[in-house]
Amino acid sequence: MGIAVTPLSQRFGAEIADVDIARPLDEATKAEIRAAQDTWGVTVWRDTGLDDAGHVAFSRLFGHVELAPRHPGKPSRMSEPELFDASNLGLDGEITDNPSIRLGAAGNRLWHSDSSFMDVRSAQALLLCHEAPPHGGPTWFADSRSAYDDLPQAMKERIEGLEARHSYFWSRRRAGYPYTEAEVDAKPHATHRLVHTHASGRKALFVGAHTRDIVGMDRDEGRALIDELIEWCTRPEYVISVHYRPGDMAVWDNLATLHRGGEYDDTQYRRDMRRTTVRAPGADAAPDHYTAMFAAAGDTPFSPSDAMKERVLVKA
Ligand SMILES: [Fe+2]
Numbered sequence: 001m002g003i004a005v006t007p008l009s010q011r012f013g014a015e016i017a018d019v020d021i022a023r024p025l026d027e028a029t030k031a032e033i034r035a036a037q038d039t040w041g042v043t044v045w046r047d048t049g050l051d052d053a054g055h056v057a058f059s060r061l062f063g064h065v066e067l068a069p070r071h072p073g074k075p076s077r078m079s080e081p082e083l084f085d086a087s088n089l090g091l092d093g094e095i096t097d098n099p100s101i102r103l104g105a106a107g108n109r110l111w112h113s114d115s116s117f118m119d120v121r122s123a124q125a126l127l128l129c130h131e132a133p134p135h136g137g138p139t140w141f142a143d144s145r146s147a148y149d150d151l152p153q154a155m156k157e158r159i160e161g162l163e164a165r166h167s168y169f170w171s172r173r174r175a176g177y178p179y180t181e182a183e184v185d186a187k188p189h190a191t192h193r194l195v196h197t198h199a200s201g202r203k204a205l206f207v208g209a210h211t212r213d214i215v216g217m218d219r220d221e222g223r224a225l226i227d228e229l230i231e232w233c234t235r236p237e238y239v240i241s242v243h244y245r246p247g248d249m250a251v252w253d254n255l256a257t258l259h260r261g262g263e264y265d266d267t268q269y270r271r272d273m274r275r276t277t278v279r280a281p282g283a284d285a286a287p288d289h290y291t292a293m294f295a296a297a298g299d300t301p302f303s304p305s306d307a308m309k310e311r312v313l314v315k316a
Pocket of ligand 1: 112
């Protein structure tokens, strides 16, 4: 029996049913799931019944599951090393009031592609809901393939072959974290083409909140172009939202979509979301490349220096 695919919009996003992904899957079903993911960019799975181990196991269907970054002085709440904690909870399981963490998390509400600041990118992300706030807290997704398809020809010609520099610390600065431009300059960047060809054969824009500059272009001119492309890509006709109840999961193709976290009152309501990421195929990188990147970066929102803690507190 095949899986049931219900599109969420004409070209983008689909809800999948009639398959129990908490149980082992046969090869034909796995192939169907991968094909649906490639076609629709975002798939939504309701009431999965997945626990932490099942979440990681299902993620392996798409390729190599990455280890989540670890930060000095910040032990993880997660039971599996592959799980990234996308909650608003501290190690004690209570809503965190750490201003540094909260300010860092605000960056996730800007349109972005996960980990675009890494040389080796993430191809898929699987976000499973354990606890949802009573109001709000969706994820918004934008279709960067259809957005590219619909660009005016003159813009396609202008951006073809251009490369952009991406930095995690740039997106945190944009979200209000008090890095100076010079401090971001000194931190790691990754360079990627602004337009790339997705595994489906379709071209996609690769741009978002981590995108800082266009290589070889005046900084202001580059940023105006980046902002213009993000704005184009996130027009209502390219956007869907996914709302969650516990057990629901969204899987997005990180190289064919942008996403952002939806607003909710994160000082009042618990939102426990856990994410795995699958590395782009064929790419070679250290098993723990996030941890290595953040260690090389020094002062981060996850492990701020004492001087940075002072600045965050003053700013918050
Ligand atoms: Fe994200």
